[in-house]
Each structure stands twice: as C-alpha cells, then as structure tokens.
Amino acid sequence: MNLAFKIATRFLAKSKGQTALISLGIGIGIAVLIFIGSLIEGLQIDLLDxxxxxxxxxxxxxxxxxESVESYGDIEEVLKEESRITEVSPNISSGAFISFSDEFIQVLFRGFDFERAEGIYAFEDSLTEGSKMPSGDEVLLGLAIAEENGIEIGDTVKVTAPEAESTELKVSGFIDLKVAALNxxxxxxxxxxAKEIFGFKEDEVSSIEMQVEEPFSADAIALELESEIARDDLRYRDxxxxxxxLLSGLSGQSTSSLMIQVFVIISVVLGISSVLAITVMQKSRQIGILKAMGIKDSTASLVFLMQGFILGIFGGIxxxxxxxxxxxxxxxxxLNADGTPVVPIYIDPLFIAVSGLVAVVSATIASVIPAIKSKNLSPIEVIRNG
Known part of the structure; x- marks a missing residue:
C-alpha cells in the first residue's frame, strides 16, 4: 500500500500539468454540482416559505x-400529545361587512388568540402601522382595505354579521400579509x-389550524390525527x-436537478478514466520495469487507484x-430591485461535504479501468517493444 502510494504520488508530481488539469476538471464538475444543488434547494425552501x-x-x-367545531378543547388535548406539531391555533372565521363613511366593504373576519396564532401567522412582523395586537373592541385591517377606503388608525368601523346586530370596533393597526387577496x-x-359578534358558544370555533415540524409529513400526520380523534363530523385538510x-413543480425541479448532477458526475468519471488510461500507456515502460523487478500485479493496479483517489481529494477541495x-x-x-438575491441560496454543509465525497469516489471509480489495464501489462512484452 505504501509503495503504491509513493509511486502514484511520484507519477502525479512528474506530470504536474496533467495533474493540475485533471484536478481542475474534477473541481469544475463538483462546483457545478454544488451550485445547481444549492440553487434548487434554496429556490424550493423560498417557495415553501x-x-x-x-x-x-x-x-x-x-x-x-x-357548521362549527364543537368541544375543541377535547381535540386540543389529543394534539398536545403529538410532538411533531409545533403550533396550534383555534380561530373564528366568518364572512361579514364593515361599514365606514357610508361605504360597505365585504370582508372575512378572523378571530384569534394572538399569543397562539403568532407562531403561524407572524402578525407582529406583518404590522405596517400600529404597535400591538388588538384586544377587546379593536381590530387590524388588511393593508389594501385601509388604503382603498381611506381608513386610518383610530377610526371606528361597524362590523355587520349575518343575523346579528352591528358592532362598532376601533382600528388599531394595518397588516401586510404579502398576499393581495388577504390584504x-x-x-x-x-x-x-369574534365569538360574541358571530354567536359562537364558548367551546366552539370555526377551525383549528396547526403547523408541523416537517411540512412534507403533514398528510401522514393528518391521517393519524383522524384515527386518534375519531369524530365523524370533522374534516382534516393538509x-x-x-x-x-406547487408539489408537482417542486418534484420537477428536484428531478431536473438530479439529472444534471448525474450527468456532471458521469462526464467527470469519463474524463478521468480516459486521461488515466492514456497515462497507463505513457507509463507502460516504467510499469513493466517495476514488474520485472518484482512488483506484484495487484500493486501495479493499486498505483492507478491511488492516483484516482488523490486526484479526487484535490478535485473535491x-x-x-x-x-x-x-x-x-x-x-x-x-439581485432584485430592492437589493435582495433573486433566489436566496441555502448552503447545506452536509450536501457540500457529500459533494466533496462524490469527487473522491467518482475519481477512484474512474481509475478502475486503467488499474485493470496496468495489471494486465506483461513486463516482457513491454520491455521487448520498448
């Protein structure tokens, strides 16, 4: 092993230009691998977020x-036992009208326990004006509602619900939810x-919303919850x-990224294999002499495996x-117009480390055919044919 390593390093050192060229080729291939993989992963994370x-x-x-969800407290007791659920927020949702300056605006009124809903909706980060979450007779308005109707903080709006009396509420702030339809x-x-306005009982809500630790497991978790809660009146939607x-698009991105990476690796392997095969022919006389001096066939083949391994390390770095x-x-x-990257790049240390390992493995595999050729060289024929 030591002898094969020493001979391999000597061969590489003697052909410095060739060694540098192969290492550069491997490096460019792995760089493309890292760039494409990180770009696609960053795009997918940004889209999901x-x-x-x-x-x-x-x-x-x-x-x-x-209909509403009744006895929601019992459901929440089951949800507390599921460690994969990170946030749980019961809410009241109902269509309504708000009136301001004789204008009637159709809206979706949503009532939250803001301390619990913050983990899902990040209302505090969405506030464009106002300094706190509403309480009691206060409400937040979507930014577009306020801008289109000239409503300002401190104004009073009337909320009219079906089959209920109008309720006056004070506007305490505006939120930008980054989605035009919501704003x-x-x-x-x-x-x-909200329960008071829309006539909900104390143990009733419109729905229970939640987030899970691994979003792609949401469908499986929903099925498990349906089995555990065992209520025929409930619907579970992930x-x-x-x-x-969106899922179809993400799947297509992943497939195209994988195909590009596979073809990059194949091109790297073929390039290394062809160059090392030529090296076998170039070094055939030296190999023949070494075999005549007693070096085993296995050691001769190991020389080229070592070369591939060393080139893989240099190329990976x-x-x-x-x-x-x-x-x-x-x-x-x-960059975008606001100076942010067009696609936020996600750097995954594990993916980068695996890409470096791919360089070493692919370079070593590429040296197998040259290693077999060197093993089969006959020292007598090589020396005779000079």
Whole structure:
C-alpha cells in the first residue's frame, strides 16, 4: 500500500500539468454540482416559505362548511400529545361587512388568540402601522382595505354579521400579509370578541389550524390525527392537498436537478478514466520495469487507484472552494430591485461535504479501468517493444 502510494504520488508530481488539469476538471464538475444543488434547494425552501411559512399545515374543521367545531378543547388535548406539531391555533372565521363613511366593504373576519396564532401567522412582523395586537373592541385591517377606503388608525368601523346586530370596533393597526387577496379581505380581531359578534358558544370555533415540524409529513400526520380523534363530523385538510401544482413543480425541479448532477458526475468519471488510461500507456515502460523487478500485479493496479483517489481529494477541495465562491458571486450580482438575491441560496454543509465525497469516489471509480489495464501489462512484452 505504501509503495503504491509513493509511486502514484511520484507519477502525479512528474506530470504536474496533467495533474493540475485533471484536478481542475474534477473541481469544475463538483462546483457545478454544488451550485445547481444549492440553487434548487434554496429556490424550493423560498417557495415553501412564501407559500406555507405563515399558513396552516393542517386544518381541522367541520365537514359541513356552515357548521362549527364543537368541544375543541377535547381535540386540543389529543394534539398536545403529538410532538411533531409545533403550533396550534383555534380561530373564528366568518364572512361579514364593515361599514365606514357610508361605504360597505365585504370582508372575512378572523378571530384569534394572538399569543397562539403568532407562531403561524407572524402578525407582529406583518404590522405596517400600529404597535400591538388588538384586544377587546379593536381590530387590524388588511393593508389594501385601509388604503382603498381611506381608513386610518383610530377610526371606528361597524362590523355587520349575518343575523346579528352591528358592532362598532376601533382600528388599531394595518397588516401586510404579502398576499393581495388577504390584504383585500382580512379583518383580524380577538377570538373572544369574534365569538360574541358571530354567536359562537364558548367551546366552539370555526377551525383549528396547526403547523408541523416537517411540512412534507403533514398528510401522514393528518391521517393519524383522524384515527386518534375519531369524530365523524370533522374534516382534516393538509397543505399538500391544497397545493398540488406547487408539489408537482417542486418534484420537477428536484428531478431536473438530479439529472444534471448525474450527468456532471458521469462526464467527470469519463474524463478521468480516459486521461488515466492514456497515462497507463505513457507509463507502460516504467510499469513493466517495476514488474520485472518484482512488483506484484495487484500493486501495479493499486498505483492507478491511488492516483484516482488523490486526484479526487484535490478535485473535491477545489470543487468546494469554487462552488461556494460561485454561490457567493451569484448572491452579489443576481439581485432584485430592492437589493435582495433573486433566489436566496441555502448552503447545506452536509450536501457540500457529500459533494466533496462524490469527487473522491467518482475519481477512484474512474481509475478502475486503467488499474485493470496496468495489471494486465506483461513486463516482457513491454520491455521487448520498448
């Protein structure tokens, strides 16, 4: 092993230009691998975050849309036992009208326990004006509702619910939920006030929303909850069922990224294998002499395996440096108008380490055919043919 390693390093050192060229080729291949993988992963994380980052992953509601979820406290006791659920927020949701300056605006009134809902909706981060969450007779308005109707903080609006008297509420702030449809329709208030306005009993809510630790397991968790809670009146909906097109797009991205990475690896392997095969021919006389001096066939083949291994290490290191550098350059030059990166890059240390390992493994595999050729060289024929 030591002898094969020494001979391999000597061969590589003697052909410095060739060694540098192969290492550079491996490095570029691994850099592309890291760049494409990190770019796609960053894009997927950004898409998921913008789609479901501040939304419910699983929603429990009544199978009848017009009916409420009764005895929701019993359901929450079951949810507390599920460690994969990170946030739980009961809420009241109902269509209503708000009136201001003789204008009637159709809205969706949503009542929350803000301390519990914050983990899902991040209302405090969404506040554009106002300094606190509403309580009692206060509400937050979607930003578009306020702008289109000239409503300001401190104004009073009347909320009219079906089959209920109008209720006057004070506007305490505006929220920008980053979705036009929500900004144009949401009026957000305290859950207890919402129960009072819409005539809900103390143990009733419209739905129970939750987020889970691993969003892609939401459908499986929803099925388990349905079995554990065992109530025929409830409906369980996960975000995946509502975002089939998004999932299809993410799957397509992952497949295309994998195909690119596979073809990059194949090209790297073929390039190394062809160069090392030529090296066998170039070094055939030296190998023949070494065999004539008593070196075993296995040691001769191990020389080229060692060469592949060493080249893989050098190429992997270069690839990691080039890849991270390429990602850094991309985030500095591919920018939106506000100065943020077009695609936020997600750097996964494990993925980068695996990419470096791929360089070593692929280079070693690429040296197998040259190693077999060197093993089969006959020292007598090589020396005779000079």
């Amino acid at each position: 913008s789609t479901i980052g501040n939304a419910s992953h699983i929603t429990i509601s009544n199978r009848e849309k017009s 144009e329709s949401w009026v957000v208030g305290d859950i207890e006030k 975000w995946k069922a509502s975002n089939e097109q 270069l690839g990691i440096v080039f890849g991270i550098g390429l990602l850094f350059v991309f985030t500095k030059f591919a």
